[in-house]
Amino acid sequence: MSFEVLGGNLLGTIPFGDIVLYLTPFNLFMFVVLLIFTFLIAVSKTETQVEASLVKLENTNKNVGKKEFHQRRFLAVICGIASAGAMITGDLFDFTLFMALVGILNIGIVSAVRQVSVLNSAFHYGLIAMMCSLPLFGGAAIILAATGTLSLDILSTMHTTPMIIFGALLMLIGVIGESGVAPFFATKAEMFRTPGSPFIIIIHLSSLFIIIRAVEIFLLVLM
Amino acid sequence: MRVARLWNKLANPKNIPRLFAFVLGVILVVGFLVPFDLNIDQIYIRSAPQAQVDAGIAIAPYDRGGEVLKEPGISMAQYPENAPELGMVNSYMSPLALWVSSVSPYFGTTIYSSPGGLIDEILYYTRGFDTILESSILMMAFIIASWLAVNYTMNRKNDKKEIRSDMKMAIKDSNKVASEVKLRDIKARNKQMKRDN
Numbered sequence: 562m563s564f565e566v567l568g569g570n571l572l573g574t575i576p577f578g579d580i581v582l583y584l585t586p587f588n589l590f591m592f593v594v595l596l597i598f599t600f601l602i603a604v605s606k607t608e609t610q611v612e613a614s615l616v617k618l619e620n621t622n623k624n625v626g627k628k629e630f631h632q633r634r635f636l637a638v639i640c641g642i643a644s645a646g647a648m649i650t651g652d653l654f655d656f657t658l659f660m661a662l663v664g665i666l667n668i669g670i671v672s673a674v675r676q677v678s679v680l681n682s683a684f685h686y687g688l689i690a691m692m693c694s695l696p697l698f699g700g701a702a703i704i705l706a707a708t709g710t711l712s713l714d715i716l717s718t719m720h721t722t723p724m725i726i727f728g729a730l731l732m733l734i735g736v737i738g739e740s741g742v743a744p745f746f747a748t749k750a751e752m753f754r755t756p757g758s759p760f761i762i763i764i765h766l767s768s769l770f771i772i773i774r775a776v777e778i779f780l781l782v783l784m
Numbered sequence: 785m786r787v788a789r790l791w792n793k794l795a796n797p798k799n800i801p802r803l804f805a806f807v808l809g810v811i812l813v814v815g816f817l818v819p820f821d822l823n824i825d826q827i828y829i830r831s832a833p834q835a836q837v838d839a840g841i842a843i844a845p846y847d848r849g850g851e852v853l854k855e856p857g858i859s860m861a862q863y864p865e866n867a868p869e870l871g872m873v874n875s876y877m878s879p880l881a882l883w884v885s886s887v888s889p890y891f892g893t894t895i896y897s898s899p900g901g902l903i904d905e906i907l908y909y910t911r912g913f914d915t916i917l918e919s920s921i922l923m924m925a926f927i928i929a930s931w932l933a934v935n936y937t938m939n940r941k942n943d944k945k946e947i948r949s950d951m952k953m954a955i956k957d958s959n960k961v962a963s964e965v966k967l968r969d970i971k972a973r974n975k976q977m978k979r980d981n
Contacts, residue, residue, distance in 0.1 A: 577913040579827075579862040632931050639924065658917040665921060669928035673935075675950060677957035682797040689804050696808060709823040712862045727818040734811055738804050745804055748797045 562784040563717050564651075567777055574651070579712065583651040587777070591648040591770055598766060599641025601759070603634060608758040623756045629673045630757075637760040640666040644767035648774055653704060653711045656778060657697045657732070660771060664690040664739045667752075667764045674755045682751035686741070689748060693738040700732030704782065717781040729779055736775045740768030827860050828906065836892075842885040843877075844892045848902055850874040859902070861910045873904050 564571055568585030575582040607630060610623040625633070640663055647659035668690065671683045705711050707724040719725075741749030749768070753761050793799055836844030850857025850871055857874025861867040877885065885891040907915045940947060 576863065576866040578866050579910040580913040581863060581866075628935060636924070636928070652914075654911075655914055655917065658914060658921065662917060662921045662924065665924055665928070669924060672928055672932055675953065677954070677961070685797040685801050688801040692801070692805060692808060696811070705826075706822050709826040710862060711827075715862070722821055723818050724821050727815055730811060731815075734808060738808075744794050745800050747795050748800045751797050 562780050564714065564781070567780060575649075580650070580652040580655050581712070581714070582649045583714070584649060588649045588774075591773065592645050595641055595645040595648060595766070595770055599638055599645065599763070602641060602763055603638050605759045607633075607760065608756060610756040625757045632673055633670055633757055633760040636666050636669045637763045640670065640763050640767055644763075644770055647771055651713050653713060653716065653778070653782070654698075654701045656774070657701050657735070660697060660736060660739055661690075661694060663767045663771060664693065667749075667767070670760055670764060671752050671755060674757075676755055679752060679755045682748045686748040686752060689738045689741075689745065693735045695735075696731040697735030697739065700728045700730070700735060703728030703731060713778065713781050717784075721783050726783065729782055733775070733779065736771065740771055742768070742772060827862055829858065829860055840889070842889050842891045846892050846902060848874045852876045859905045859910075867910050870909065871905065874902055876904070 564583055564585055568583075568587035570585065572584045572586065572589065574584065607625045612621045612623065614621045643659050643662045643666065647656055647663070650656050650659060668683055668687050671679055674680060674683075701711065704716070704725055707722055707728060708716060708719055710716060738745055749764065752764065755761065794803070830845065831847075833845075836847050841847045848857040848859060848871075852875055853872055856871030859871045859874055861870050864870060881891070
């Protein structure tokens with residue numbers, strides 16, 4: 562299946578040597594939506610969680626400190642840009658690199674939280690992210706060995722062999738683990754249980770968009 | 785086991801890396817059964833194994849021909865129209881590398897034989913965007929680690945109050961963990977007792 566079938570007319574390309582970014586209406590839409598979200602997140606302030614205090618008749622406010630706020634905003638903006646880049650990239654290995662970047666930023670956004678349960682689940686997510694680098698890059702390498710190229714445009718014209726399917730399967734398990742889709746959702750879901758809402762949202766949003774893009778890439782490679 | 789209980793187990797972050805590692809292991813084992821077919825028509829080409837060694841080239845297996853800035857060597861690009869100067873620095877080596885390769889016939893097999901020009905061609909010319917991304921992954925990791933190190937371990941002279949409240953929170957949390965561990969301990973001991981009797 563070619564770019565045109567899945568994403569509509571090719572509006573243009575941005576060439577960086579071998580890595581060519583493709584602009585089709587589908588990819589461009591996801592790219593722009595993510596950039597808009599990133600902008601909204603960059604200009605917004607964090608929420609304050611209000612919890613009922615035990616024993617006393619008052620509420621406890623959970624705020625995000627100023628230093629922590631700056632750090633999280635920076636990482637959230639980079640995460641948004643990285644996932645936006647993954648939307649338009651036309652190279653398989655480039656996509657896996659964007660995925661790895663998003664994974665490490667997800668841990669970074671919650672790393673400054675002082676809640677043991679949140680840090681604990683972030684640690685377990687980190688373990689998965691580390692394991693994921695093997696299937697992600699290994700899958701891309703196997704597809705490179707089986708086809709001799711990494712460009713999605715050329716991969717979409719090749720017919721599939723069992724080895725390409727296996728490479729795609731490896732990449733799929735990598736993407737699933739890194740973006741925390743069922744049945745591996747628990748670590749990421751627990752990471753959200755902390756104040757600092759708009760920045761936390763980008764963790765969810767980036768994996769959502771990247772899964773959609775991954776499905777498109779698998780269709781390009783396998784169909 | 786009922787499905788509901790399985791789902792409950794999946795909701796515990798502790799079990800997820802184990803499950804993931806298991807699934808990954810199964811898929812890798814499946815990989816042994818997949819027929820191996822290597823496409824010879826590779827974009828990032830190399831000569832056949834041992835061919836350059838048998839020919840007696842000192843920089844084997846990294847010889848890609850060409851002359852620096854005069855004649856292009858054998859590098860390939862996916863989109864040659866985006867890389868008009870391809871192959872021009874293929875054969876570049878530092879003066880030290882040139883000297884060692886003139887002295888030793890095994891230069892290509894040593895640790896300091898990084899094929900300078902070739903790496904430049906692929907990493908910085910045809911696939912430069914990948915290199916930018918790779919180094920930004922590293923940079924982000926260092927930013928996160930150094931921010932945590934500076935703010936939560938080194939530079940804490942002025943926030944004694946915060947340390948005290950953090951301490952309280954940590955004690956509360958660790959108490960919770962300890963009680964969980966204790967409960968599990970009792971459970972395990974009971975199980976053991978039952979088995980012994």
